[in-house]
Amino acid sequence: MIIKSTGYRVLLFNLALTVVYFLLAKLGLLFATNAGNVTLVWLPSGLALAVFLLGGARYMPGIFFGAFAAGIAVGDSEGVSAGIALGNTLEPLLGWWLLTRWVKFDITLTKLRDFLLILFFAAPLSACISAVIGITVLVTGGLLTMEQWSSSVLTWWMADVLGIILVTPLIIVWRTLLPNLQNYSLQQILNTVLLFTLTFLAGQIIFLGWFANSFGSVANAVYLMFLFISWAAINSGVRGVTLVLIITAVQALLGVHQGVGYFNNGLIGTHLTNFWLYILSLSVVGMTLATYIIECKQNSSALQESETRFRNLLEEIPSVAVQGYGKNGILNYWNKASEHLYGYSKSEAIGQDIVELLLPVDMYESYRQAIQQMFETTQAIPITELSLLNKNGSKVDIFAYHAYVHAPGHEPEVFCIDIDMTDYKHMEEKLRASESRLRSIIDISPVPMALSDKHHNITFLNPAFEHIFGYNTNDLHTIDDWWLKTCPDLTYRQAAQSVWQAALEKASLHRKAIAPIEFNATCKSGKIKTILVSAAAIEKTFNSIYLVVFYDITEHKKNSETVIRNEALLRRKDGYQRALLDNFPFRVWFKDTNSRFLAVNQAFAKALGVDDPEQLVGKSDFDFYEPDLAEHHYQDDLAVLSSRQKQTAEEEYIDHFGLHSWIETYKAPVIDINGEILGTVGFARDITERKNNETDLRIAATAFESQDGMFVTDANQIILRINRAFTAITGYTAEDVIGQTPMIFNSYHQDDSFYAELWDCIFDVGAWQGEIWTQRKNGDLYLAWLMVTPVKDKQGNITHYVTALTDITVRKEAEEQIKQFAFYDSLTRLPNRRKLLERLDHCIAAGMREKSQFAVLMLDLDRFKAVNDNFGHLAGDELLQHVAERISKRLRSTDMVARLGGDEFVVLLNDISHKEDAARVADMIVADLTNPFHLSQHDNVQIGTSIGISLYPEHGDSSEMLMDNADVALYQAKNNGRGCFAYFSESLTLATRQRLQLETKLRRGIEEQELRVFYQPAYDIATGKIIGAEALVRWQDLDELMPPSYFIPIAEETSLIIDIGAWVLYETCQQGKEWLDAGLPPITLSVNVSAPQIKRSNMVTLVSAVLTETDFPAEQLELEITEQGLMENNGSEFIVDILNSLHALGIRLAIDNFGTGYSSLAHLKSFPLDILKIDKSFINTISPHHDNMAIASTIIAMGHSLGFKVLAEGVETEEQLAFLSEKGCDFYQGYIKSKPLPAEEFTALLREQMTK
Secondary structure (H helix, E strand, C coil), X not given: CCCCCCHHHHHHHHHHHHHHHHXXXXXXXXXXXXXXXXXXXXXXXXXXXXXXXXXXXXXXXXHHHHHHHHHHHCCCCHHHHHHHHHHHHHHHHHHHHHHHHHCCCCCCCCCHHHHHHHHHHHHHHHHHHHHHHHHHHHHHCCCCCHHHHHHHHHHHHHHHHHHHHHHHHHHHHHCCCHHHHHHCCHHHHHHHHHHHHHHHHHHHHHXXXXXXXXXXXXXXXXXXXXXXXXXXXXXXXXHHHHHHHHHHHHHHHHHHHHCCCHHHCCCCCCCCHHHHHHHHXXXXXXXXXXXXXXXXXXXXXXXXXXXXXXXXXXXXXXCEEEEEECCCCEEEEECHHHHHHHCCCHHHHCCCEHHHHHCCHHHHHHHHHHHHHHHHHCCCEEEEEEEEECCCCCEEEEEEEEEEECCCCCCCEEXXXXXXXXXXXXXXXXXXXXXXXXXXHHHHCCCCEEEEECCCEEEEECXXXXXXXXXXXXXXXXXHHHHHHHCCCHHHHHHHHHHHHHHHHHHHHHCCCEEEEEEXXXXXXXXXXXXXXXXXXCCCCCCCEEEEEEEECHHHHHHHHHHHHHHHHHHHHHHHHHHHHHCCCCEEEEEECCCCEEEECHHHHHHCCCCCHHHHCCCCHHHCCCHHHHHHHHHHHHHHHHHCCCEEEEEEEECCCCCEEEEEEEEEXXXXXXXXXXXXXXXXXXXXXXXXXXXXXXXXXXXXXXXXXXXXXXXXXXXXXXXHHHHHHHCCCHHHHCCCCHHHHECCCCCHHHHHHHHHHHHHHCCEEEEEEEECCCCCEEEXXXXXXXXXXXXXXXXXXXXXXXXXXXXXXXXXXXXXXHHECCCCCCEXXXXXXXXXXXXXXXXXXXXXXXXXXXXXXXXXHHHHHHHCHHHHHHHHHHHHHHHHHCCCCCCEEEEEECCEEEEEEEEECCHHHHHHHHHHHHHHHHCCEECCCCCEECCEEEEEEEEECCCCCCHHHHHHHHHHHHHHHHHCCCCCEEECXXXXXXXXXXXXXXXXXXXXXXXXXXXXXXXXXEEECCCCCEEEEEEEEEEEECCEEECHHHHHHHHHHCCHHHHHHHHHHHHHHHHHHHHHHCCCCCCEEEEEECHHHHHHCCHHHHHHHHHHHHCCCHHHEEEEEEHHHHHHCCCCHHHHHHHHHHHHCCCEEEEEEECCCCCCHHHHHCCCCCEEEECHHHHHCCCCCCHHHHHHHHHHHHHHHCXXXXXXXXXXXXXXXXXXXXXXXXXXXXXXXXCCECHHHHHHHHHHHHHC
16 A cells, blocks of 8 residues: 555654665665775665655655765765765656656556556666766765766666666565455465575575586576566566565675676676676566466456356346357256246256247247357347247247357357237237227217327328318328318418417427317318317327317307407496496495495405405405404494494404504495395495594693693794793793793893704704703793794694793703713812723824824822821822822813822823923923922922823824823833833833733742742851851742742732742741751841831731741841831831831841942931841942942941941952951851752751851
């Protein structure tokens, strides 16, 4: 099968191919010439072409690297090896392309043509590439001379062609051996083993010199291999041939290599010619013979299969009996249908004489003569109708066909094919009897009839035909004669024939009779008769016989014309009556005395959903209406009939479509001139509109007295009427306004254009409604909702105006208040977020339309929380009002400032020309808000603001995007030191996104316990011993250990620092207790505490609880607070109280990173501190000529003067340590002694100090 692989399997196969190619190449290089690496035979070329044919070009890497490795293995340079490998790869690629793209090649190699395509087409052409490239590379590399080029190319080419001939067919045909191995018998396997064993022994004798002395000249009989190659072709086919070829070639080459055998002398000297031609001859002979045998076997198998299919076909045909017999008439074949037809089983019939078995005695001689003649002439006997005998002696009618068959290698035979015609014979007899009966009926029929065949010949005319028309069969031979004689006028005849032919074709197509067609026919006497002609096929299966029937309707036609004239008169009168009824604009009906309809008009029928009024004649109300309604109509009819008086009524009616309406019904009796009652007449008209108008009037009267004020004017706007609500609203009474115009209510708040638009709307739209300022009788102005509606007559002329008014003053005030709450901040009266977003959307729409830009400034107040905490929320609210006022004064009327909540404000600068405009406004706002604010109940307070700016359309085209980007810019402004502004940029967005990702990641790390505590020892400068350690948190993120600078800033901006701080405190105390319990010397453990921890958590309670739970001594715990953290909370007694409470527990307190803030001696005195830690930035740069030496000296001296111990951080050199020791520093820590260590390593460090 063709190789099919996925990507992974292709890679593995390429690796395996590299190894196999390399090994074959090493084998081939054993037969290399002395000059260069030109071999006598190159088997890898055959391997490569076979792999390409089976798997395609995806295996090029395996070929290339195998050839490259082989070149390196023999000592060639990388360049020479790569060049030769390239040629060895292109060679099979070309061969594969030639065989699969240029010619029709069958990879099964079952035909000689496919082998010859490899031998004389693909192999010679593709080998040229490898030979030319390879030798050229060797010449270029100095391994061959130019004089050797042509001879070396020939040798290389012959070696590659030989390798393809030997290996490519071998791999192709042997790849399918294992799947088909079960098809071989033991005998075949033993024969194959014997063949290859003898082939091997013969090759060893001829090519490797085995038993050379014993066999003499036979040892040189290379022609004997043709015997074995022929044996292989006959016994094992193409597989055997390819194996014998490869065995022979390998043995011959080994003989050359060992210096023995037939080809030992002169092989190289003849440039492979003898060996090459020998192997070529062997392969052509072997493959020719093998493929010829395969084709013969395939043809034989096909013939056998064809014969089997033919016999199975004959055996299974149910209605065709087939018999086969030889020249002597003895049966040798008898199928199932023959058993069924003649009653003899196959065993009974085979071997019998067909003549004596099936034919009557009187047919013996003639049938035998017919058989003899058929075998002599080899001609088939045409279909013949015969009567034979079955097993029980009954006659069997058949159609028989005798076929002469003479297959090569077999005796001639005759096959008799019989079809049973017994049923057909019976049917034929029945048809003849039926036709006889039909002729008898036709003869006595008074209706003219004729019979015609499928050729339009008239075969029979009955006596009635001759009596009516005067023609007999001597006059009319064909249908054409009928048309010619009965239709002498050419034009009429052609028209009549056309109609008849169309009817005939339609009837034949649908296998139906021809419907009667009216014609005028001229009789033999010259008299013209009107007739109806129809026809039908008697034998419908074949449409072969037609029965034509003629009806004389001449007299009937005359009577019909009279009747038609009378009916026309009646229809005309009826039409007049119907037109009269149907043109009434209402429903009309006539009923008999039983209340059945005699006639109705179109309007009545339409009301019942009926199209034709005649459909209602003879029916009653019970056929259309609900039983109760029908009974009601019936009782009314009886009342009219009994009283002989007319009756009228108004009633609600539901029509056929379910629509409700009101009708007025009139019923009266119909009385003839004799006074007899014939029935009733009635009509009904639709009065729905009148009823609706009456209802509308009642509703209008009620509505007029509703709570809304109303007044009615005439077409000239003269007030005619008012309602009570109008008086209640306006104070005007009817006496005040009737006869006046509405101008008496005019407040003069609306100008003339307003009223012009009002009247235009009334005339164009048909009404007007809206708000209008008007005045009451007492002169008070109020806002009213006015609705003016004109009243028109049927001609569309305005006759009146109806005006309704509602006092909406209270409602408008409520709406304004709701609007204020919905869109404005209740504290500052500034627009809120909702109003801001609405305005932003409007600005974006205007900006898109007008190509303008605007800016969004997001403000956050600095130190506002301190005002709230120190002075209370009332002071904070007053401050926010002042801030809103200052910002508003800096803006134009087209700009907006909104408060989002808390201390967040947003400024919208509309339609700016340059983005610097936003910067100028932001700068002024920053300056304004930096100035002190005077609060009513307190002294002046000073705050500041940070501003983030985003621009439309540069930074976004939606409200959400602009607000978000301004927020990002605000965050950057805060990071820049507060009291400034910053524009948005993509880098800020990226930084914000990364910050959020880091926060999420940190939260997960805390939940999954990825934090670790490391300990950096602190040393006494005087003794050099460990006196304590600083607990430092690290984050073990996957395989990477993150320093605090990576995640602590994020934690401090969120609540995470509280959780982290509490966890570090607990872990440190618990670890310290474990060290004490282990007998290690007591040391001070220092834990860092951030400003947010102090401000946001109950620090004293937390520390006390941890000390209690871990049982760690308070005097060995030290809490470090940064200088900046203390300064941020300067002035807050709350912080001082917390530190005093912690100190009271026995805990030591240290100020960390001293020197980086702005603290003073006065500040430090107010805090209960024990340790002052010099920031490492002052230690790193200590040198004899650096200013930091003086700073460090000053800090040490200042700390001692305040009674603090001093610890230097970040000591890394002996020079720094010496300086600190000289200046009297107490303690130090840094990489000069130890970096931060995990608990296990720090434990070892403590134990090491104990041993010293």
